Amino acid sequence: MTTLTYAWRAARVTPLGELYTPPRITAALLRLTVQVVLVASLWHGLYAQTGTTAGLSRDQAVTFAVLAVLASRLRELDQYAGRDSVAQHMYYGTIVYWYLRPLSPHRYYALRALGEQLYGLAWALGGYTVCLAAGVVVPPESASVAGVFALSLFLGQWVLHYVMLLIDQLCFWTLRNTAALLILIFAQNLMSGVYAPLWYFPHWFLTLSSFLPFQATLNVPLSLYVGRIPLSEAGFQLGVQAGWLVALRFLTRFLWRRAARRVVSQGG
Amino acid sequence: MNAVRIVWRVTQLNFRAQLEYRTEFLMMIAIGAIWQVSVIVFATVLLTRFAGMGGWDSSDVLLIPATRMLAHGLFVLFLGRVHGLGRHIQEGKIDAYLLRPMPVYRQVQLEHFPTNAIGDLTVAVGLMVGALGRSHLDWTPGRIAYLVAAVLGGMLLEAALFTVVASASLRFPAADYWGRWLEELLGTFGSYPLNVLPRAVGGFLTYGLPLAFVAYFPAAVLTGHGHSTGAPYWLAAASPFLGLLAYLASRWLWRWALGHYTGVNG
């Protein structure tokens, strides 16, 4: 019971912070709208002279791109405004308080991330409904595609959580790494398919991606949605996602322990 | 002359300061390699996939990302510290700058050495060499001069946009959020012939957020697509000059905003 109450408290920190700052919500709304319009028109424009390319038709490509914009909204908040990122806690020396509470830092972090992702999900769902109604995106082909997509998106978001956590955990070792972080975030965006579906990329790039966790976060669920990955291959892809989940879980757990050791030996 | 000497000395010290953080510096170099590969892949993939995009030959299209990236690299190297200034403003750094006998804008630029600019510029130069190598254009001294002017203009225009955001963050720290979006927009939409977009959207990226002037218009003028951009030819051709103008205007805005700076709380 008490676990539930503190879980609820920690999870709602981000949404609450946003709600206390209405300009941020207006900004997010404006940004999401403009981004969807721009991305949709760009892909329409790119397909003007081309038929199906890389196995993606125009509608599939536009749907993929718009869904990618909506999905990246799930974890794309103004995190720095809340001063509750690992990087900032390290910078301001307030990370010590994470280690002074009867709540382990990794659990606190996970709860915060969960709240953030659920809040983002509300946005993404709202945006999806509007886009679907406006005909910007096409609906999934069948109920089973929708179901597999939902499951895959869930796993993908979980993997994404670990990827973001890894980036944050890096801050325990390298304080001045904002540029490195930007590059990692760029890699995440590029290799997960936020900028463009991975299907357009050369074969070697796809092979490289298949050895990295990034494509499991977005490219797999969105490809399932638009039908670029047929249902018959879905089982394998879900398995790969689950595999990444397990591997990253162990890695991040290990890094939390190392981070704690580091804080304990350096004093935060 | 003294100012140049100070700038040079501080830059040297900043560069050494970057070397001080051993792991970070080495990591920057390592990750820089990944970054380079992915950018080139990204820029070339779409161009080859969508040949004839917007009625452009793919060798001509390549000139757009090359110009844009080179301008961006130079921006990061020389003027990039205005990006993300909101955080420093929150920490009260401006207050400290105001106490020193050096223009605040210059002090902002001298805050640290942008190690990442080395990576950015390496990629950009590589891309530009590639684009020029594939180009079927006759590179007369006039064309080359215009290309150089366009790169500098693009750098100044990007600096102008981020200086406007920085001026806003002097009053509203949350303006940093818009800075990040601006960076993303420049990165995503700066590399295409914008005539593939619907007229209204293209118009927004020309007159609303003047992204078209960074690389698209100059490249269009150079490759003979200057009359089909949807904007008047003279306007497209004047891009480098407009970049300079925008930068000067943004500096004026910065000075005005600094004059109305009220400090951070606490």
Place this chain on the structure above:
Amino acid sequence: MTASIEVRGLSRTFHTTVRRPGFTGVLRSLVNPERVEKHAVSDISFDVAPGELLALLGPNGAGKSTTIKMLTGILTPTSGEARVAGVVPYRERERNARNIGAVFGQRTQLWWDLPVRESFSILRDIYEVPKAEHAARLREFDELLELSSFWDTRVRHLSLGQRVRCDLAAALLHDPPVVFLDEPTIGMDVVVKEQVREFLRYQVAERGRTVLLTTHDMTEVERLAERVVLVNHGRLVLDGTLDEVRRGFGSTWQVRATLADPHTPVGPLPGIALVSHDGPQVVFGPDGPAAPTVHQALKLVIERYEVTGVAVDEADLEDVMRAAYAEVRAKAEAA
């Protein structure tokens, strides 16, 4: 009764890399960094009794913060042992966390984007404090620290004084028997400082909390602490009452007297030296380790001589500490 905080032979050594000077030096450090040992805390032992406020004093970099970090469980000692309310902090961090509250100077543990009261609620749930108890404690803190006038404000908009008061409240919300405060009043104005001191005095006297405080403000020490521990270069220099510190480091009082008859012969008294003698103006000072206190000296002077006026100068704690730090430094240099 056993002590609230027990520290036995606590030591902490850090390993840092030194940078060689110059450009080539930097490049060499990049390839082959040179490591050195720094003894931040060496072999410190002391006790703090339940309901006692102890001031941990020392110049900057003396090892105060490192000591506090070890006692809060953030830092593991290289050797030695510590117990806080019966728990070894660095071995059972989470159990220790429930027993202690801590404020580290200007670093806030409050959530930057939320009103302060939301932060209090989060902490209440993390520490599992019953609602009624939480409300009652908030009321108590509000009475002493006047929090209610700004606790609906978001943390980012608070002034320093307001924020630190909120941080103090946040650290004590779960009723910890032991409290660690690392320079809590740094940068505050006098009014807020006084309010915070009153709050701390109340928490010690009425609530029986054990407080370990570091500060550079000697007025604070004088008002709050009966006992101080002085550390320097990571070593314990002195552990005693304020009076003992005064005596140990030249309690430099002076008694200035104006003689009724300027021709009276004057000389030293037992334990009292004649500092100067100019016409009717005579100045006495302490002489040797057996010197009387300033009040005893005053009594002796008045009894012995017929005076028309008398004044006493007593060095304040700040002077005493200055003398103490200087002596400690001289000893370190000699060693």
